[in-house]
Amino acid sequence: MKYRQLTKEQFESLHEEFALFLATQSIDVKEWNQLKKEKPQVAEDEMNVFSDVVWDDVLTKTNYLEHFSKQSVNLFKCDSTEIHRIFVKINKDINLLEQEGFEWLLSNPTDDAVEYFNGTKKYTSERNLEIFDLIEKGSAIAKGELFEYFNRLISK
Incomplete structure (x- = not known):
């Protein structure tokens, strides 16, 4: 298995696709x-193959x-050959996991308490596997608005 098996909830939401598979x-x-x-075990193998197909499709379409x-x-x-990273650090008692903290960041992106680091690296293994690893470590697939916003801000 290349990735991990989909959760029960994911299988349920993809029941029609699984039936077609x-x-x-x-x-x-x-x-x-x-x-x-x-x-x-054969049923488990079929579920694993389907999971890999779904993950590959999702990860191939993931850009942020x-x-x-x-x-x-x-x-x-996530480009085709390399990944770009912007790291935003708040040196203040602000909780970005709460709406109020997130809104503070968006309203005060140039505050002295905000630090930015950015870099780019080529993938060291297969692109989709590296993206999957980041998802498994807590990253969420995004549309890219935040990346592009902060990229414009720090590129000035």
């Missing part, structure tokens, strides 16, 4: 129920990630 494997509902009972902690934000832009 099983159909491409020539497995109908009756056979699937039989597989789960009589050959649970965000990871918030109480006093810092990591923003990532």
